[in-house]
Amino acid sequence: MLIYFIELRRRLIKYLICLSFCLLGSFYYSQNLLHQVLAPLLMTLTGDDKLVLTKIGDTIFLPLELALTCAIILSLPYALWQLWQFVMPALHKDERKIGRIFILAGQFLFVTGGIFGYKLILPWMFNFLVQYRTPYLHLMLDADNAISLTLKMVLIFGLCFQLPLICMFLVWIEWVSSVQLRSIRRYMLVGAFIVGMVLAPPDVCSQVLIAVPLYCLYELGLILVKFSRL
Template structure:
C-alpha cells in the first residue's frame, strides 16, 4: 500500500513562497561562491575550453579578440557558466528538497535515482561534446579552410559556439530520463514508443539541426546519441513497467487470498 506524503497538511501559500525563496537563495549563493573560487583561474579555464580548437589551428595562427573588453568579459562569462554547471547538483538538490515533502514514498524511491541519473547524464553529455565532438568537428573545419584564408577565431564567438553545444548535448543526454518518466506515469506505453521509432529518429535529426551549428557533423553527432539514449530509456522503462505490473498482480493475489480466508464462500467452487 502506498504511503501518504510525509506531511498530509496543506501549507499556506505564504509558507510555500517562503520555502521557495529560501531554496532559490541557496542556489544563487552556491553559484556565486563557486564563481568566486573559480574567477582567479578564469584564464586557465578558457584555455582549457579552447584547447580542442587551438590544437587544429595552423602553425603561427592564434585566436583573436575583436571586442575591446573581450579579453576580460569572455573568460568572465565562461567562469560564470562553469560555476552554474558545477553547481547543478546543489541546485537540483534544492529543487528536490522543495518538492520532496509532497511526494509519496514509492515516488521518492523512483525520484532519487532519476535525480542522480539526470546530473550524471548532463555531465556525460558535456564530456561527450568536449572529448568526442569537438576534436572531430574542429579537425573537419580546419581541413576545409580555403587556401589563403587564415583560421583565426574570435574568442567571444567561440565561447558562444561551445556553450551552445555544451548545453545541447547536456540536455540531449537527458532523453533516457524523459522517456522513462513518460512510461512510468503512463502517458505512453512501451509498444507505442517502439512503433514511433522512425518518427523519433527523424525528430532527433530535426532537434540536432535546431540546437547545433549549421554543419552536418555536429548535427549527426548529436542526433545519433539522442536516438541511442531514447532506446536506452525505452528499455529501462519497459523493465520498471514490467516489475510494477508484477507487483500489482502480487498485491491483487494477496488481497484475494486474504478475502477468501475471511469469507470461505468466495473460494472457487470445484
C-alpha cells in the same frame, strides 16, 4: 502559504551563497577554464591562425562570463538538491523514490553527454571546419564566438543525453505508452540522423557519431521503461 514562501526563500539564499562561492572559484581559475574550453579548437589551428578579441572590454567580460557560466553549471546539482528538498514533503514515498532516481540519473547523463560532445564531437567538427577552407586564407577567429559555440554544443549534448529519462517520464505521467514508443522506432532512427546532420558538419563520420548514440539512448529508454514496469 507563508510558511512555503519562507522555506523557499531560505533555500534560495542557500543556493545563492553556493553560486557565489562557485563564481569566485571559477573566476580565480578563469584563465585555466578559458584554455580548457578552447582546447578542442586550439588543437586544430595552424601556426598562422589566431584567436582574437574584437572588443576592448572582452579582456575582462569574457573571463567573467565564462566564470559565471561555469559557476551556474557547478552549482546546478546543489540547486536541484534544494529544489528537491522543497518539494519532497509533498510527495508520496514512491514518488520520492522515483524523483531521486530521476535527479541522479539526469545529472549523470548530462555530464556524460557534455563530455561526449566535448571530447569527441567538437574536435571532429572544428577540425573539419578549419580544414574546409581555401589554402591561402588564414583564420582570425573571435574568441567570444568560439567559447559560445563550444558551451552551446556541450549544453546541447548534455540535454540530448536526457532522452532515456524523457521516455521514462512520458510513460510515467501516461502521456504515451511503452507500446507507442516502440512503434516509432524507425522515425526516431531517421530523426537521430537528421539531428546528426544539423549538429555536425557535412561529414558522414561526424553525423554517424552523433546519430548512433542518440538512437542507442532511445533504445536505452525503452529498456528502462520495460524493466521499471512504468
